[in-house]
Amino acid sequence: MKKLGFLYSNLKGNIPTGIGTLQSLKLLSLGFNKLNGSNVLSIFNISTLEILDLRNAGLTGTIPNEIGHLHNLKKFGIEQNALADSIPLTIFNISSLQVLSIWDNKLEGPLPREVGNLTMLNLLDLGINNLTGMIPDEIGNLQELLDLQLDSNNFSGSIPISNISTLASISLTDNHISGYLDYNNFTASIPSTLWNLKDILKKNLSSNFFNGSLALEVGNLQAAMLPDLSWDQISERPGNGFCKFSSFANKFSNYDKSENLKVLHLGDNNIGGVIPSSISNSSNLKELRLYDNKFSGPIPNSLGNLRQLKLLKLFNNCLSSLDSSIFTSLANCRSLIHIDFSYNPLNGVLPDSICNLSTSLELFYLQHSEMRGNIPLGIENLSNLNTLFLLENNLNGSLPRTFCNLLNLQVLVLHQNRLIRPLPYCLCQLLELGWIDFSYNQLSGPIPNCIGSVTSLRNIYLNSNRLTDIPMSLWSLKDLLDFDLSNNSLVGSLPLDFGNLNAITAIDLSRNCLSGSIPTTVGDLLELLHLSLAYNELQGSIPESLGKMISLESANLSNNILSVKEKQNASDYTFAIDSFIDGTCLNHCVHVEET
Structure with a gap:
């Protein structure tokens, strides 16, 4: 027998000792079972084994030294078990190993430096363990290595991989490396030799604190993606073979293969200076992410050449655009789906x-960008728009009725502008709308x-306006999660239909002119967490049903004319009723009126 497989066989208990007698066996698969591993040593007597699959097999204890007896082994998978202690040195004597996967254990x-003996290795995955110390220089001997996964350990120091020209994938996330990749604390510059690894498709260098800058040799990367450098903190300190980001433009003007670039991600750094117009030489660029940096000056109109x-x-930079000309240029980019210029002056x-932008545009963010004037009538041309953020600007005038033709709109956020007049009734045509925010207008x-x-509505924020009436139909939105109509001029009373909002978690109707009593159906709002009816003209007794709402975390009923009659037992209320002090609500509070 050469092959024996029990993958996903729901095996339990000990590994049968008889397996050790199969001295011609080349493939043994016991993965994804519930073995206890007490007889695992018997497997390591089968010197002919080439593939040993013990993935997610319920194994505990340690990897025995006898693993070294399998001198013909090519593939060894023992990930997702509960193996502890150190990696045995004998495993590094198996020079035939091509795949070594031990991730998600407790090693x-x-x-060990002996890892450099595994010169045939294509995949090394030791992620999600508790390995410590420096990554040994000998790992650079693995000239056949394609995939290196050392993430989620406690490695420190630098990364000696610059001699491995075959690497296609690297993950060193969640360590303490002074070199590259996610959630590390990098203290060294990115070595120029890294950019010579021409076969690497993607390197994730995000969430780090780089001390240094990218090497000029970045242009040597000839694959589809440049490194993902998100969340890095790259300073402008020059070093041997490195360039300051003040000469950021050199990376493009000197890069004769920039047409290969498809994704450039340098977000979350401290890169300054201007965005070079020569970036448009990367004619096949599909994604450009330069957010959260210190770029200044005009957004280059040459971006419009990136068709x-x-x-x-x-x-989140310091970018500008003379006469908003960038939008005219971007009209040439007919494949644009997502634009975000928020937090730029x-x-x-x-x-x-903006009405001439691509009809494929789905997400448009222009938040806090010092824009003014009216919303153009032609905005209806952006027929595929589903998310629009124009908040925190100085836009004025009324919301154009042409907005109502954006039938794919799901999120509309225009808060903190200077919009006037009533909301157009035709907004009710937007049957995909889930989030609407016109607060502070x-x-x-x-x-x-x-x-x-508009039954798709989940969040309504119309607070801090001059609105006067709540329509009865609002109380029929059974899937509404959160609405805030505070600080308006709302009048009238709350109907019994108030209790129809089955999914609601937060209601704020404070600082209006609402009168009448709190409907007893408030107790039907079983998902309600936060309720504020403060600063109105509500009167009468507080419904007992309100006091029995287990989910309620905060209720502010202050500055009304409400009472708890003495015949009502105050202990029935799940919130405090004695915290009303000088018109201020502390925690859960109502005013108690003795009768």
Whole structure:
């Protein structure tokens, strides 16, 4: 017998000792079972084994030294068990090994220098363990290595991989490395030799604190993706073979193969200076992410030459655009799906040219960008738009009725502008709308009566306006999760239908002119966590049902004319009723009126 497989066979208990007598066996698979491993040593007598699969087999204890007896072994998978202690040195005597996968165990101690003996290795995966110390220089001897996974350990020091020209995938996330990759504390510059690894498709260098800058040799990367450097902190300290980011443009003007670039991600760094217009030489660029940096000056209009661009994220910099001309240029990018210029001092009028952007545009973020003027009528041309953020600007005038033709719109956020007049009734045509936020504007008049027909609504924020009436249809939105209509001029009473909002978790109707009593159906709001009816003209007794709402975390009923009659037992209330002090609500509070 040469092959024996029990993969996913629901085996339990000991490994049968008889397996050790199969001296011609080349493949043994016992993975994804519930073995206890007490007879595992018998397996290591089968010197002919080439493939040993013990993945997720329920094994505990340690990897025995006898593993070294399997001198013909090519593939060894023992991941997702509960093996502890150190990696036995004997495993590194198996020079035929091509795959060594021991991830997700409880191994500890250093990675031995003898790892350099495994010169045939294609995959080395030791992730999700408790390995410590420095990654040994001998790992650079693995000239056949394609995939290196050392993530989620406690490695420190630098990474000696620059001599491995075959690497296609590297993951060193969640360590304490002074070299590259996620959630590490990098203290060294990125070595220029790294960029000579021409076959690497993607390197994740995110969430680190780089001390240094990218090497000029970055242009040697000829695969589809440049490194993902998100969350890095790259300073501008020059070093041997490195360039300051003040000469950031050199990376493009000197890069004669920039047409190969498809993704450039340098977000979350401290890169300054201007964005070079020569970036448009990367004619096949599809994603450009330069957000959360210190770029300044104008956004280069040459970005409009990137005809294949789909995603452009430049938010949180110090960028500008003369006469908002960037939008005219970007009209040439007919594949654009996502634009984010938020938190830049664009300081201009929102131009009609945004209406000429690609009809494929789905997400458009222009938050806190010092834009002013009216929302252009032609915005209806962005027919596939599903998310629009224009909040925290100085936009004025009314919401154009052409908005109502954006039938794919799901998220509409325009809070903290200077919009006036009533909301157009035709907004009820947007049957995909789930989130609407017009808070902190100057809207007036009633909320449209038809709002109840937009059953997709989950979040409504219309607080701090001059709205006057709540339509009855609002109480029919049974899937509504959160609404805030505070600080308006709302009048009238709360109907019994108040209790129809089955999914609601937060209601804020404070600082209005609501009168009448709190409907007893408030107790039907079983998912309600936060309720504020403060600063109204509500009167009468507080419904006992309110006091029995187990889910309720905060209830502010202060500054009304409410009472708890003495015949009502105050202990029935799950919130405190004695915290009303000088008109201020502390914790859960109501005013108690003795009768």
